[in-house]
């Protein structure tokens with residue numbers, strides 16, 4: 451296995467819930483509640499889960515756009531969790547983000563060329579003709595014409611705008627690109643083109659993606675490994691093929707059963723889950739999924755399952771997996 455590029459350990463991000471004139475704290479949103487995973491050089495880790503499960507908060511914490519409540523983030527072996535803005539600056543070049551809404555993330559008053567060239571100018575890496583030439587190359591790499599540099603964001607289609615965002619992310623030659631729902635605002639016909647572009651760029655440049663989406667089909671297409679999130683926690687991580695062939699967590703089974711790419715075994719195993727996702731404000735004790743899990747045991751209400759190795763790099767956080775001989779699940783504190 452290649453070098454570990456990003457290592458996230460027991461990451462938590464909690465927000466206070468305030469109410470009343472005095473803005474007294476009346477609760478805590480457990481947006482991310484003890485998440486651990488790694489991303490290797492050149493690989494794509496898909497992070498999938500329903501809306502509100504904490505995917506974007508993981509992305510923003512990894513990039514230090516929000517301050518983690520606790521836990522550690524190592525990038526290229528260095529602990530960046532608490533680095534100051536100045537100390538973080540060189541690492542910013544190594545990791546970039548592509549957001550969901552390409553229109554909202556592009557300044558409407560700047561030309562596309564200035565947007566793509568801005569990171570190079572800010573980091574003092576190119577100016578004048580050299581900058582123009584580099585921007586032209588970036589445009590061509592993402593399937594845009596160099597002469598489109600002079601146009602403004604509103605003159606591009608949604609798919610083209612996302613290509614501008616990708617070109618901007620590529621400008622500093624990062625080692626990790628965090629893609630936060632990069633295609634969910636696009637027409638289905640355009641989604642595949644953008645995903646295929648991302649795959650081609652990875653083949654050419656060898657960088658890694660942390661690829662966030664609620665759509666399993668999209669995640670399945672691009673990812674080497676997939677992590678499944680539920681209510682601020684990762685419930686299962688495995689290689690893509692292994693996860694789709696052999697989903698172990700009842701939540702993953704239900705997710706797979708709900709999409710057309712699901713395998714028949716997963717469909718048989720898992721009746722769809724009932725009810726809505728509980729609120730991340732004071733989430734259920736024990737296993738956060740126990741309130742919707744048809745297989746839940748008494749223990750699941752009080753014991754929080756750890757994410758443990760279950761063979762072949764497959765990790766599962768479920769007390770039900772006990773006794774299968776493939777995992778040894780133990781409660782955590």
Ligand SMILES: Nc1ncnc2c1ncn2[C@@H]1O[C@H](COP(=O)(O)OP(=O)(O)OP(=O)(O)O)[C@@H](O)[C@H]1O
Nearest residue numbers: 465479481500501502503504505506507508664730
């Ligand atoms: N700044 C904040 N203050 C309070 N709560 C927040 C804040 N940011 C996110 N949350 C809450 O944290 C939880 C996780 O949000 P997050 O956006 O990370 O989920 P998500 O899985 O990315 O969802 P979506 O796919 O809808 O973007 C949600 O309940 C959200 O309301």
